[in-house]
Amino acid sequence: MATLTLPLKLDLNQVHLSDEQFYQLCISNPDLNIERSATGVLIVMSPIGGESGNREMELGIDLGLWNRQTQLGKVFSSSTMFKLPNGGSRSPDAAWVKLERWQALPPEQRQKFPPIAPDFVIELRSRTDSLSLLQEKMQEYINGGVRLGWMLNPQDQQVEIYRQGQEKEVRALPTQLSGEGVLPGFVLQVDRFVEI
Template sequence: MTAVTLNLDAITTLTHEQFRELCRSNRDVRLELTVRGELIVMPPTGWESGKRNASLTGRLSVWSETDATGVAFDSSTGFRLPNGAVRSPDAAWVRKDRLDALDPDPESFLPLAPDFVIELRSASDSAQSLRDKMKEYLENGVRLGWFLNPKDKEVEIYRFGQNNVEVLKSPVSLSGEEVLPGFVLELKGILD
């Protein structure tokens, strides 16, 4: 199964409140809203992608709790980007001081772009659609992003302010660089 993009222009334009209610009413479906107002319906992943995603989210979360300078989020979290899109990266991290400056409703989407995102390609994902999503993250202020592609045993590293994407073939680990100082993601069980 692949993601389906629905163009709702002929019927309506969803407000953020309507989109949030749609998500609440359909908790078993993962939804995103593009900047153009298109609704993306994403199917559940297969067990292999689910296992990989649990590993990467768990590793980020454990580091984040120990480091205590920010908060890690899983793929069920919606972020309302500055361009108006609502996106749910497979894993994300936001500096604590940025979260403390907000007072969002706990049931709402976070009204900001994360500092760091990870997208993990599942068997049904198009590599190009995930690359486009990574570019959108950077355009909205994400400082560091990793596109993990187990199918091709590659990682693409996206950095804010840099047009060049670094591509690594079969890396063993990744460094969080200056965005997540001290974070190292071991890729065994995720990329292999």
């Protein structure tokens, strides 16, 4: 394996990497889940357990089935890194981009970390996720251009809904979520999470 030498300028909370250096860091360390906040903070995400992994996949399946029927966009897994316009590089648990916006990207940009904010994101809080850091991440998505985001929080039996230009909405579970104008016709019934 080739080694990567990174000229890092250390600041108390930031590591300054070019987009190419960050890309190479992620590609050279495929076993690490690394994200970069809009302020340049590198975040190494811990792996998730079986229950969270299953829930995450089920959410992606629901989104994918809706998209397969409507063919309105592209669905992405948690392995996809998006380079947001506000400088962050983030991997939502599930994401969706409107087809016209995706097709407007040149093929070479689709191959690496797409420089686009998804239209819609889902984050599922796992046992290892800090609630405040996940809420900051959701706000970063909205600030970066995401139009609608859902953050499911099994620990508190609630979901937070983030929308452009609005305060977040918090709902207790069970609840029914609508894709609103972003995902027309997409409805997700979220029941209470049962811990095993």
